[in-house]
Amino acid sequence: MSDDDAPRFDFPGAFDLSGEVAVVTGGSRGIGRAIAHGLAAAGADVAPVSRTAADVERVAGELADYGVETCVTTADVADQADVTDCFETVAGELGQPSVVVNNAGINPEAALGTPDRVDATGFDQVNDVNLRGAYACAHAAAEHLETTGGSLVNVASVGGLVGLPRQHPYVASKHGLVGLTRSLALDWAPAVRANCLAPGYVATELTADLTGNEELAASIRDRTPLDRFAEPKEVAAPAVFLASSAASYLTGATIAVDGGWTAR
Ligand SMILES: NC(=O)c1ccc[n+]([C@@H]2O[C@H](COP(=O)([O-])OP(=O)(O)OC[C@H]3O[C@@H](n4cnc5c(N)ncnc54)[C@H](OP(=O)(O)O)[C@@H]3O)[C@@H](O)[C@H]2O)c1
Numbered sequence: 001m002s003d004d005d006a007p008r009f010d011f012p013g014a015f016d017l018s019g020e021v022a023v024v025t026g027g028s029r030g031i032g033r034a035i036a037h038g039l040a041a042a043g044a045d046v047a048p049v050s051r052t053a054a055d056v057e058r059v060a061g062e063l064a065d066y067g068v069e070t071c072v073t074t075a076d077v078a079d080q081a082d083v084t085d086c087f088e089t090v091a092g093e094l095g096q097p098s099v100v101v102n103n104a105g106i107n108p109e110a111a112l113g114t115p116d117r118v119d120a121t122g123f124d125q126v127n128d129v130n131l132r133g134a135y136a137c138a139h140a141a142a143e144h145l146e147t148t149g150g151s152l153v154n155v156a157s158v159g160g161l162v163g164l165p166r167q168h169p170y171v172a173s174k175h176g177l178v179g180l181t182r183s184l185a186l187d188w189a190p191a192v193r194a195n196c197l198a199p200g201y202v203a204t205e206l207t208a209d210l211t212g213n214e215e216l217a218a219s220i221r222d223r224t225p226l227d228r229f230a231e232p233k234e235v236a237a238p239a240v241f242l243a244s245s246a247a248s249y250l251t252g253a254t255i256a257v258d259g260g261w262t263a264r
Pocket of ligand 1: 025026027028029030031032049050051052055075076077078103104105106129155156157158198199200201202203204205206207
């Protein structure tokens, strides 16, 4: 191989997101907030979106420290009209979104238990946010992503790869999200890439009941080869990678970010 054929790697340029406009749902805390920080650190202008204006405003203030533009807008991802308005606001204030991270997700008490215990309301509540919410954002973002040649990242869960007891609504929503990712990848190729992350156990408000219960936390650590919960920013790094040109040949993929949990 001559020097001219050498696969010279542009580092950190391959991960540079300068000039990109990113929307992160559930960007106000936990994993989404860390992803918003990661994207801003890589140079993207970022709109962290959730239902709570004060939290969005606080995170937008944090992101401004990276010297990027931000935009304060809220949306309930379960409401298509709200989502469409939100994407129009971002497009108007920051420019057409080229990176969309569908991270908003819930797993409320009403959806925990065996099927005889969980009624349709609990099942719908989870799926309306975790799956239909991701669809709503993909729908609202489609034209923007096609114009910009962008990248969509869905945040599923190890519950999108394997079953988990007493969590069938959540598991169904996350398996659906993995499937949605694959279909979007086919429908949008080659212009737009769509990929998915499947985090294991991450220390956030969502898992406060687990991290706050030493017996449960220990059983999760025992089951996890890396022997600990993840920090939110350990999920943010692969999200930045998937959004960037460093992942230019990845589409339709789901990457487990689980400390080896699904390697067993
Ligand atoms: N933590 C884990 O161990 C873990 C593991 C695997 C996968 N995940 C997934 O990772 C994602 C983030 O989890 P997390 O642990 O960071 O959760 P979290 O700390 O509870 O944060 C959830 C975020 O989603 C927002 N949100 C909730 N419902 C929403 C709605 N209807 N519309 C818009 N935003 C909404 C919340 O803000 P508002 O309530 O203010 O709207 C918040 O910003 C979820 O999809 C979750 O399923 C988490």
